[in-house]
Amino acid sequence: KTSAALKLLSKEKLPYISILTDPTMGGVSASFAWLGDLIIAEPEALVGFAGARVIKQTIGADLPEGFQKAEFLLEHGLIDAIVERGEQKQYL
Secondary structure (H helix, E strand, C coil): CHHHHHHHHHHCCCCCEEEECCCEECHHHHCHHHHCCEEEECCCCEEECCCHHHHHHHHCCCCCCCCCEHHHHHHCCCCCEECCHHHHHHHC
């Protein structure tokens, strides 16, 4: 349903803005959180599908420090900005 609604927004040339709060985990992070035309996060927001321990057990490798934090995601081009909650309205 969410993806269908986003298609309607796109058809009308309206932006979809994702705001990642702490925490944004599980199904939300695996689906529509990443579909935004603009993706912003709160500072230090934890974002991911599963916890670091589960991921490490699954892939059998060590992960970079803070790989699920907003700052890491910004550094690696996965989000567009980090904005304090109280400043988001003005930012948008």
